[in-house]
Amino acid sequence: MIRIEPRAPSPLVNLAVPVLAALVALLLAAIPLALAGADLGQAFALMWQGVFGSLFTVTETLTRAAPLILTGLAAAFAFRARLWNIGGEGQLYLGALAAVAVGTGAISAPPAVMIPLVLLAGALAGALAMALPALLKIRFGADEVVTTLLLNFVVLLFVQMMLEGPFKDPMGMGWPQSEPIVDAAMLPPLVERMRLHAGLLIGLVLALVLHVVLGRTAWGLRIRAVGENPAAAAHAGIPVGRTLIGAALVSGGLAGLAGVGEVAGLKGYLTADLSPGYGYAGIVVAMLARLSPLGVVAAALFIAGVFVGADSMSRAIGVSSYLADLVVAIALLTVLVGGFVSQYRLVRVRAGGEGA
Amino acid sequence: MSQTTEGGTVPPRAGAGEVVLEMAGLTKRFGAMLANDRIDLTLRRGEVLALLGENGAGKTTLMNLLFGHYLPDAGQIRVADAAGALQPLPPGAPDAAIAAGIGMVHQHFTLAHNLTALDNILLGTEPLFALRRDRRAARARVRALMERSGLAVALETQVGRLSVGERQRVEILKALYRGARILILDEPTAVLTPQEADRLFETMSAMAADGLSVIFISHKLREVLAFSHRILVLRQGRNVGGMATAEADEAAIARLMVGEESPPPPAKREAPGAPLLVLDGVTLPGEGARAGLDGVSLTVRAHEIVGIAGVSGNGQAALAALLSGLAAPAAGTMSLAGREIRRFTPAGFLEAGVGRIPEDRHHDGVVGAMTLSENLVLEELDTPEVTSGGFLRRGAIRARARAAIADYDIRAPGPDVPVRLLSGGNIQKLILARVFGRSPQLILANQPTRGLDFGAAGAVVRRLLEARERGAGVVLISEDLDEILGLADRIAVLQGGRLAEARSRDRGAIGMMMVGQAA
Structure with missing residues (x-):
């Protein structure tokens, strides 16, 4: 008989496991690559080139990472409170919609006012989108996995309706897209003539802030306590419902900011295909990061790199670009297994001597 | 209170039947705790045996040993086979216990709520890969069983819609359908209304007269005196005495349950x-x-x-x-x-x-994934000793945790160890430190x-x-x-x-x- 025993945490293991898992995932990706008939050495070299080959590829990877950091933080923060926010995608779109609502000429002000205003509007919209499922959970016990997931579709249809209606750009040649964000509200680019925008900085700063909040503030401690053991938290006088609402607002706000970044940092206007699933990918990022805010940055960079690298590699040698999805999925599995290995160990025991 | 029973349900004075179950020297330890200490027990055909004792006296453990849920550390169980000869029961094997004719009805029922009563009774008795189920024959057998035992249940009703008393009858039918000759009931009346309880015992008495042997665990003296033939009392894992119910009186049983010796009165103290x-x-x-x-x-x-x-x-x-x-x-x-x-x-x-030491220290007392020092200050996150401006005063908290580890003798590697790695006793000491630290x-x-x-x-x-x-x-x-x-x-x-x-x-x-x- 084999028994599973908890083991003492070690910082080294906690750091090594995700890194090893990512490497193992890349190695395992060699199997489908080989099956697809690719020259492995060439394929991995092309992947590397696709990420680190030039300033352009590096900034492209970072551009891709910017929304993933924010949606990853959104998921990680909520998950720490055991609030399963699967609605990052919808919150991202509502954030983008709010940014468009205030940023396309309705208000005219200098950038120092416009940019914070657009960010605030987006964060607020995302936060409210997450507040509803959280309230339903606390008040009626509604499963937030279901409500947040389904709200994604509601929000996306709502955004499409808005883009066909009040938000439709009259100059858009009939395309369902919003008016462009005014220049004063656009997030400044970080590198000359590249697409990389200030959304990345916002994500990095917020990752640091959340790291401090979770580890060093009373509020962060409350969130962790509510997440890990709500009964004990309630017994110790922590207001469980209020704490969950707070976590929900922050989580939704982060996902909303991701939407602002995409629309006011990158595209300049809103369409219904703004996000290729960044909200959902944020969940993967959070799990890879094992819900650590700083880990989210690393995981977002890894996933962005895999996508950008696999993309350019698949174009160059003609294997399916779904390979990137495969690597990400394998990485998720290896990290989950690795997480288990780092928390528990298997002990062989003799038969007998086992009680309740 | 008198010992006569109401309604003319005085059980027949059985005990002359042959021995169907014999437990000898059964011992079971959980860690340092001796849950069962060399317990002997015999049960005869047609006998209703009441197992009495305080919580934690070892009654349920003993029955779980009998049914093979636990492996005994020492001792042997022998059960009569169909011919009446006592055969050793392989330890730790519920299927062997079922095959030997032992049926157990747990305190918390083990029924599938979305299946009908009949399906619950048949569950596990049918071959896994049979092409066709002979439900008609099975139903007829269950019906015959219901008639003989007097346990009536709506067979085609989903168990989720049945009352608690009916669910219990399904559980008993389940055991009888598997050919139980010895029926174990763990606190069968804890969830029943008094009327349901009386009905259950009347049925049990009738079935015992028909040859079934019953062991039931109970806290209620009234039903024990009214419906059992023999009483066995456990205290702190030991068999402290047994008697025929006819010769038992409440005071004697109560004394056996809680022990004789009186601890010394509390030390002298100030007046309230x-x-x-x-x-x-x-x-x-x-x-x-x-x-x-x-x-x-x-x-x-x-x-x-x-x-x-x-x-x-x-x-x-x-x-x-x-x-x-x-x-x-x-x-x-x-x-x-x-x-x-x-x-x-x-x-x-x-x-x-108010300081609170919760009953379930793991569930209500601590957050296992968080550190010792974090758990120590969980109840006072708003005090200036613990936080300033919303930030945790980590140095002060750690110092306090170190002091608590020393003062309360908490065996832990340090203030930053996750509480889930501590033993129950050390978790309790941590809770003591938290509670008494606030005077x-x-x-x-x-x-x-x-x-x-x-x-x-x-x-x-x-x-x-x-x-x-x-x-x-x-x-x-x-x-x-x-x-x-x-x-x-x-x-x-x-x-x-x-x-x-x-x-x-x-x-x-x-x-x-x-x-x-x-x-």
Whole structure:
């Protein structure tokens, strides 16, 4: 008989496991690559080139990472409170919609006012989108996995309706897209003539802030306590419902900011295909990061790199670009297994001597 | 109370049948605790045996050994085969126990709610890969069984729609369908109404007359005296005596259950002071089968430990929730230090100087994934000693954790170890440090020494006595009568949600109150 025993945490293991898992995932990706008939050495070299080959590829990877950091933080923060926010995608779109609502000429002000205003509007919209499922959970016990997931579709249809209606750009040649964000509200680019925008900085700063909040503030401690053991938290006088609402607002706000970044940092206007699933990918990022805010940055960079690298590699040698999805999925599995290995160990025991 | 039974259901005086079950020297340890200590037991054909004892006396463990859920550390079980010859039962194999004709009905039923009663009865008896189920024949067999046993159930109704009493009948039919000749019932009446309970026992008596042997676990003396043939009493894992029911009387059974020796009275102390806690006519609904509180009045004064004795499920959970601030009374009032409480929240109670030692220290006491120092300050995150400007004062918290580790003898590698890695005793010491670090005026100690070794239990007792010395009031809820007799200045007994003060410290009298008999 084999028994599973908890083991003492070690910082080294906690750091090594995700890194090893990512490497193992890349190695395992060699199997489908080989099956697809690719020259492995060439394929991995092309992947590397696709990420680190030039300033352009590096900034492209970072551009891709910017929304993933924010949606990853959104998921990680909520998950720490055991609030399963699967609605990052919808919150991202509502954030983008709010940014468009205030940023396309309705208000005219200098950038120092416009940019914070657009960010605030987006964060607020995302936060409210997450507040509803959280309230339903606390008040009626509604499963937030279901409500947040389904709200994604509601929000996306709502955004499409808005883009066909009040938000439709009259100059858009009939395309369902919003008016462009005014220049004063656009997030400044970080590198000359590249697409990389200030959304990345916002994500990095917020990752640091959340790291401090979770580890060093009373509020962060409350969130962790509510997440890990709500009964004990309630017994110790922590207001469980209020704490969950707070976590929900922050989580939704982060996902909303991701939407602002995409629309006011990158595209300049809103369409219904703004996000290729960044909200959902944020969940993967959070799990890879094992819900650590700083880990989210690393995981977002890894996933962005895999996508950008696999993309350019698949174009160059003609294997399916779904390979990137495969690597990400394998990485998720290896990290989950690795997480288990780092928390528990298997002990062989003799038969007998086992009680309740 | 008389021993005659109502309704003419006096069981036949069986006992002359051949032996169908023999347990010899059964011993089972859980860690340092001896749950069963060399227990011998024989059961005859057609006999109804009542197994009595306080919570934790080892009754359920013994039955789980018999049914193969647990492996015994020593001892042997022999069961009569179809021919009547005693055969050794392979230990730790429920399927072997079923094959030998042992059926068990657990306290918590093991039924699939979305299946019909018939499917639940048949579940597991049909071959896994059969192409066709012969439900008609199976139904006929179950019907015949129902007729013979008098256990009537709507077979085509989903179990989820059946009443608790009907579900229990399904469980019993399930056991009989598998050919049980020995039926074990673990506290069968705990969830039944008195009428359902009487009906169950009438059926059991009839079936025993028909040759079935029954062992049932119970806390209720009335039904034990009315329906069993023989009584066996366990105390602290040992078989402390048995008798024919015809020769038994309540006082003798109560004495066997709680033991003879009286611990020394509590050490000399200061006279009780001002009332710290006053409950007046508090009523609180219970959860599920567990009793709530029914018009409970209680006063706890400074320099006083009040022991709440009783068998669990009689309102202890509701009383603890009330005194923790987790539940508000439906009727009646509660005052702390002379001020009536209107808002029942744990935070408000903490502020009012109530310290709470929860019954389930893992579930309600600590957050296992968080560190020792974080758990230590969990109840006072708003105080300037712990936070400043919303930030944790990590240096101060760690220093405090180190002090607590030293003062309370918490065996831990350091303040940053996750609490899930600590043993139960050390978790309890951590909770003691948290509770007593605030010098609470009123302390709720709910089963504070359960499952602890001597060292940790001693620490709990010492802290409670110190708190009393200091002028605190203590409410000590415990199922361990020895603990209450050793610590409490006054004793009250919770039974069926009602609280009654014990007039004497006599174990027998308190034992009678615990099982619902007026002393």
